[in-house]
Amino acid sequence: MTKPISLKELGLNRTARVVxxxxxxxxxxxxAEMGISSGTELRVVRxxxxxxxxxxRQRLVIGHGMVPRIMVDPIEPATPDDKPIL
Amino acid sequence: MxxxxxxxxxxxxxxxxxxxxxxxxxxxxxxxxGKTTLFNALTGGQHHVANYPGVTVTAKEGLMLHKGxxxxxxxxxxxxxxxxYSPDELVARNYVLDQHPDVVISICDASSxxxxxxxxxxxxxxxxxxxxxLNKSDLAxxxxxxFNIEILERLLGMPIVPTSAHREEGIQELKDAILNxxxxxxxxxxxxxxxxxxxxxxxxxxxxxxxxxxxxxxxxPRWVALKLLEKDAYVRNxxxxxxxxxGASLLTQAGEAIGRIEKHFGDRSEIVIADQRYGxxxxxxxxxxxxxxxxRHDISDRIDDIVTSELLGIPIFLVLMYFLFxxxxxLGAPAMxxxxxxxxxxxxIVSSLWPGGTExxxxxxxxxxxxxxxxxVLVFLPNIALLFVGIAFLEDSGYMARxxxxxxxxxxxxxxxxxxxxxxxxxFGCTVPAIMAxxxxxxxxxxxxxxxxxxxxxxGARFPIYTLFIAAFFPQPWxxxxxxxxxxxxxxxxxxxxxxxxxTLLKGDTSLFVMELPPYRMPTPRGILSHxxxxxxxxxRKASTVIVVASCILWVLTNYPKPDAEQLENLTTVxxxxxxxxxxxxxxxxxxxxxxxxxxxFDWKTSTALIGAFAAKEIFVAQLGIVYSxxxxxxxxxxxxxxxxxxxxxxxxxxxxxxxxxxxxxxxTMATMKSESGAWRWPLLQFGGLTLxxxxxxxxxxxxxxxxxxxxxx
Numbered sequence: 078m079t080k081p082i083s084l085k086e087l088g089l090n091r092t093a094r095v096v097x098x099x100x101x102x103x104x105x106x107x108x109a110e111m112g113i114s115s116g117t118e119l120r121v122v123r124x125x126x127x128x129x130x131x132x133x134r135q136r137l138v139i140g141h142g143m144v145p146r147i148m149v150d151p152i153e154p155a156t157p158d159d160k161p162i163l
Numbered sequence: 164m165x166x167x168x169x170x171x172x173x174x175x176x177x178x179x180x181x182x183x184x185x186x187x188x189x190x191x192x193x194x195x196x197g198k199t200t201l202f203n204a205l206t207g208g209q210h211h212v213a214n215y216p217g218v219t220v221t222a223k224e225g226l227m228l229h230k231g232x233x234x235x236x237x238x239x240x241x242x243x244x245x246x247x248y249s250p251d252e253l254v255a256r257n258y259v260l261d262q263h264p265d266v267v268i269s270i271c272d273a274s275s276x277x278x279x280x281x282x283x284x285x286x287x288x289x290x291x292x293x294x295x296x297l298n299k300s301d302l303a304x305x306x307x308x309x310f311n312i313e314i315l316e317r318l319l320g321m322p323i324v325p326t327s328a329h330r331e332e333g334i335q336e337l338k339d340a341i342l343n344x345x346x347x348x349x350x351x352x353x354x355x356x357x358x359x360x361x362x363x364x365x366x367x368x369x370x371x372x373x374x375x376x377x378x379x380x381x382x383x384p385r386w387v388a389l390k391l392l393e394k395d396a397y398v399r400n401x402x403x404x405x406x407x408x409x410g411a412s413l414l415t416q417a418g419e420a421i422g423r424i425e426k427h428f429g430d431r432s433e434i435v436i437a438d439q440r441y442g443x444x445x446x447x448x449x450x451x452x453x454x455x456x457x458x459r460h461d462i463s464d465r466i467d468d469i470v471t472s473e474l475l476g477i478p479i480f481l482v483l484m485y486f487l488f489x490x491x492x493x494l495g496a497p498a499m500x501x502x503x504x505x506x507x508x509x510x511x512i513v514s515s516l517w518p519g520g521t522e523x524x525x526x527x528x529x530x531x532x533x534x535x536x537x538x539x540v541l542v543f544l545p546n547i548a549l550l551f552v553g554i555a556f557l558e559d560s561g562y563m564a565r566x567x568x569x570x571x572x573x574x575x576x577x578x579x580x581x582x583x584x585x586x587x588x589x590x591f592g593c594t595v596p597a598i599m600a601x602x603x604x605x606x607x608x609x610x611x612x613x614x615x616x617x618x619x620x621x622x623g624a625r626f627p628i629y630t631l632f633i634a635a636f637f638p639q640p641w642x643x644x645x646x647x648x649x650x651x652x653x654x655x656x657x658x659x660x661x662x663x664x665x666x667t668l669l670k671g672d673t674s675l676f677v678m679e680l681p682p683y684r685m686p687t688p689r690g691i692l693s694h695x696x697x698x699x700x701x702x703x704r705k706a707s708t709v710i711v712v713a714s715c716i717l718w719v720l721t722n723y724p725k726p727d728a729e730q731l732e733n734l735t736t737v738x739x740x741x742x743x744x745x746x747x748x749x750x751x752x753x754x755x756x757x758x759x760x761x762x763x764x765f766d767w768k769t770s771t772a773l774i775g776a777f778a779a780k781e782i783f784v785a786q787l788g789i790v791y792s793x794x795x796x797x798x799x800x801x802x803x804x805x806x807x808x809x810x811x812x813x814x815x816x817x818x819x820x821x822x823x824x825x826x827x828x829x830x831x832t833m834a835t836m837k838s839e840s841g842a843w844r845w846p847l848l849q850f851g852g853l854t855l856x857x858x859x860x861x862x863x864x865x866x867x868x869x870x871x872x873x874x875x876x877x
Contacts, residue, residue: 102394102433103248104675109437110244111677112278115430116438122464123471127571127581129680134306135275136467138568140580140676 084121084128084139084147092120093149100146111137113147186345187235187262188227188294191255191286192270193279194241195681197298200328200690201270202238205338229338232345237264245285246395251602253397259289260382266344268337270296273303273310273325274682276452280444283319284356290383292350293321294340300325301332302682307455315451320354329687358389358439361427365392365420376406376413391417392424393433463682467565476569483562487553488650489643491546498545499630506538528718535788536714546630547623548699551592555694559686563588567678577658578665580676583613587657590620591650594832597622598839608671611840612664615849618828619657621650624780628823631784635804636816653824656856713782720749721771749774763861764818768810777827814868818861826857 081096095117098105112133113119123129126141139147192198206225223238239258240251259267269286271279276297283295297303297310316323322340326333344350357363369388377384380401390398391413402410424432470479510530517526557563563585571581582604590597597617604610621629629649633642665671726746734742745754745767753771760770769787776783788803807816828836828849836846 097430098434100675102431105431105434105437106244106246106248107675107677109434109440110246110278110281111679112275112281113677114437114441115434117441122467125473126575127568129467129471129568133275133277135278136464136680138564138571138581138676138678138680140571140678141575142675143677 081148081150083145084119084130084149085145087121087149087151089121089124092118092152094118094152095147096150097148098146099148100143104143104146108143108147113137118152119149185235186232187237187264188266188268188341189237189239189259189262189264190268190270191239191259191282192241192296192298193243193272193282193679195679196241196270196272196279197328198238198241198270199693201296201298201326201334201337202236203689203693204328204331204334205236227338227341229342232342234341234345237262242282244282245289246393249602249604256289259286259291264291265350266292266294266341268294268296268341270298273297273300273308274306276303276308277441277444277448280447281440284440284444287319287353287356288386288389290352290386292344293353294337294344295319295321295323296337297323297325298328301327301330302684306461309453309455311451311453315447318354318447318451320351329684356440356443358436359442361424362392362436362439365424369416369420372413372416376402376410379406388417389436392421393436394421461682463561466683467680470562470565471568476565480566480569483557483566485643485647487550487557488647490553491549495546495549502538502541502544506534506541509538510534524722527722528715532714532718533711536717536782537711538788544699544703547592547626548695550623550626551695551699552691554588554592555691556686557588558694559684559690561681561683564678564680568680573658577662579613579661580609582676582678583609586613586617587620587654590617590622592623594618594620594622594828595835598832598835601839606671606675608669611845612661612669614836614840615664615845616657616660618832618849618853619653619660619825621653621824622780624829625823627781627784629820631787631804632807632816632820635807636811636813649820649824652821656825656860660852660856717749717774717782720752720774721747723747762866763822763858764815764865765822766810769819773822773827776823777830780823780829783823814865817868818865821864822857822861824857825860826854828853 084093087093095113095115097115098108098113100108108114112135117132119130119132121128122131122136127138128141128144130137130139190198190202202223202225205227207227225236225238227234227236237258239255242249242252242255244252245256246252258264267286267289269283271283273279283293286293295315300310303310310325312323312325322343324333324337324340326337328334358366366385366388369391370385373384373387373391377387380387380398382398387398391402399414402414404410406413421432424435428435469475513534514526514530517523517529557566566588567581567584570584574580574583583601586597586600586604589600594617597620598614601610601613601617604613629646633645637645722743724746726742730742730746745751749771750767752774753767756770757765757767760766760773765773772783772787787807811819828846833846833850836849837843840846
């Protein structure tokens with residue numbers, strides 16, 4: 078397993094698996110009820126500031142304060158074309 | 164045969180037929196799962212019980228009649244979970260736990276089933292009989308999901324009904340399923356949700372210890388134990404507050420259990436439990452759902468690619484907003500003239516039939532006071548209703564959530580987040596439902612900031628003021644841009660104030676949010692009508708109650724006391740009216756505050772009208788109507804617009820509109836602020852701050868404008 082990176086560092090259109098959520102109970106609960114918990118697969122659809130991700134076949138906007146708190150493990154290897162979101 | 168009866172929030176049931184039963188079914192589901200549409204389809208009506216001030220528990224209730232049986236349906240607030248974070252979540256959870264409905268109907272969005280089931284699982288944890296509804300199953304099938312209902316029913320232990328409330332499919336089947344449970348003697352419970360070996364071991368230990376406290380709180384012991392492991396603040400507080408030493412020792416035990424869980428999993432216990440719930444859900448879905456396409460790449464995504472793009476997102480947003488107002492004006496004009504003519508005709512009929520005409524005080528009260536006052540407001544009903552139609556269309560189509568995403572970057576800069584945008588848009592209709600809509604914001608500071616600046620979102624009640632003045636003073640091509648400008652000014656000021664509040668009174672982080680982007684869909688006429696009606700009704704209710712009463716009071720204030728007969732000698736009719744007005748109570752108040760109001764372009768007449776604006780903004784127009792049509796029934800009638808044109812300059816018109824935009828939130832707004840914020844200091848701060856701001860801005864505008872010579876140019 079590669080070292081987890083934050084969702085902020087995951088490039089546009091990249092797919093990853095959630096490893097850990099840094100945050101208090103409120104944040105964890107909020108993400109869980111929207112479908113994001115450990116092991117969930119997600120894909121970044123649109124980036125910069127708040128981002129749009131696709132998770133469990135729905136689209137969610139993640140506030141930019143929430144973005145760096147979601148630690149993920151990228152599934153596909155990064156290609157040279159991939160740029161970080163910020 | 165389907166009949167429906169909506170009853171108030173407090174009463175449980177109202178007998179519509181003698182054979183009615185006490186059987187109650189509660190509807191729960193995510194905000195975008197189509198719960199309201201389903202509720203309407205089951206009860207056969209589009210009516211709503213509005214969330215209105217002072218009501219903390221706002222469960223809507225209706226009656227479903229099916230095959231000779233009647234069932235009470237309770238529409239719980241739409242939530243994503245049953246954690247005790249937002250008031251809505253707590254209402255939904257406590258309703259089920261305290262009111263013991265006979266069955267909970269958990270409505271899932273079949274097109275994002277796993278996420279939807281997270282709420283359903285939490286209902287299962289409450290140990291109540293359930294029915295699971297797979298709504299939007301047509302959409303789900305289109306995007307490649309096939310559901311094996313029998314397997315899913317077995318795995319979850321409850322009847323499952325696929326529906327499409329949008330297309331009214333599956334409604335009869337759902338009614339049958341509800342009736343089945345009603346008729347059957349035994350009420351089987353859903354399967355017990357399990358959380359894996361480690362958590363189960365802790366639950367097994369903790370549950371017997373929680374038995375006594377659980378009985379005291381009238382909750383299921385296993386549920387109490389689970390909530391303790393999840394660190395549920397509400398349950399912990401009640402234990403500490405109500406269960407004394409027993410509660411304290413239980414909390415210590417739970418703390419130790421949490422320690423063991425966190426050590427074992429290397430993560431927080433609440434995360435572990437959430438993961439286990441999804442484990443349970445994934446397990447069920449893997450067996451019962453087949454998905455033919457790997458990822459969805461449907462029309463919705465392609466629209467999003469354009470609508471949320473960096474390049475086009477903001478222009479599209481602005482164009483949509485412009486058309487919203489443009490259409491409102493263009494389509495509203497003919498209906499407006501029709502109502503205007505009808506009101507005039509009604510007034511003439513009454514005064515010509517009444518013995519003595521408007522010389523008679525009662526007739527004058529009726530014609531000039533009530534018909535004139537209410538009529539002056541109702542004239543703008545078409546515009547307000549059209550605006551709500553437009554908003555409903557954008558909401559139902561799914562665009563509003565994209566608007567919130569696009570606005571977030573901007574909203575964040577002013578200390579609010581994207582989700583505050585939705586109450587703000589509702590605020591363009593009426594501030595009261597907008598304040599209620601802030602309940603969706605779970606952070607109290609976000610919520611307070613949003614509520615405090617909401618009156619700057621120019622509500623429908625202020626719309627009559629703008630349409631009156633804009634139509635009176637500005638040529639057709641200028642009208643839509645000026646209206647837009649006033650709305651934008653309100654938005655800009657709201658932005659500044661929000662930023663100020665965030666830097667001073669209400670500091671905090673606003674960027675911690677998650678928001679769903681529901682798939683786009685074509686709104687149904689029924690859905691749009693229902694949303695429009697819900698909001699328009701509040702406007703009409705105000706016109707028929709507050710405004711009638713206020714019109715009568717204002718009529719008295721503007722008619723009494725009468726001047727002495729000598730004062731009126733040797734004067735023309737017009738001069739007499741002017742003297743009569745001047746001597747009335749309202750005129751005297753207007754005169755008294757005139758020195759303060761003169762520097763911002765108000766004379767005593769418009770100052771007088773402001774007194775009424777506190778009761779409800781639209782009364783400003785009604786009162787101007789009364790002020791300018793007094794004693795005119797025997798003359799060739801001038802319209803209010805002509806009278807305004809004769810008395811004011813366009814610069815004054817602008818100042819009047821801007822002052823009305825910013826100052827003095829209406830009585831209903833302040834009452835709602837008090838009940839929703841829980842303290843008088845917030846509405847009072849709002850009142851004082853906004854009125855002061857309004858004065859300063861119009862002062863600069865009027866004095867600056869006069870100095871630069873705009874007075875004569877415009």
